[in-house]
Amino acid sequence: xxxxxxxxxxxxxxxxxxxxxxxxxxxxxxxxxxxxxxxxxxxxxxxxxxxxxxxxxxxxxxxxxxxxxxxxxxxxxxxxxxxx
Ligand SMILES: [Zn+2]
Numbered sequence: 001x002x003x004x005x006x007x008x009x010x011x012x013x014x015x016x017x018x019x020x021x022x023x024x025x026x027x028x029x030x031x032x033x034x035x036x037x038x039x040x041x042x043x044x045x046x047x048x049x050x051x052x053x054x055x056x057x058x059x060x061x062x063x064x065x066x067x068x069x070x071x072x073x074x075x076x077x078x079x080x081x082x083x084x
Pocket of ligand 1: 008010011048053
């Protein structure tokens with residue numbers, strides 16, 4: 001089974017999303033993945049989270065999404081009102 005190579009949206013590097021043992025996927029540096037690899041292996045593969053020069057931007061983006069925006073707050077209030 002082969003996995004599709006995609007470009008990192010932040011830095012443009014070739015990465016492959018490999019499944020991990022805990023049923024997640026890990027963006028793996030494509031150059032460390034060999035044909036036939038089916039699981040992310042910490043001893044063999046290199047996670048792109050550690051090599052991406054823009055990895056800090058991923059974290060920033062995730063934090064932004066988790067923070068409630070004024071819009072979300074309004075929606076939440078509406079939902080609560082509807083429930084009552
Ligand atoms: Zn990257």
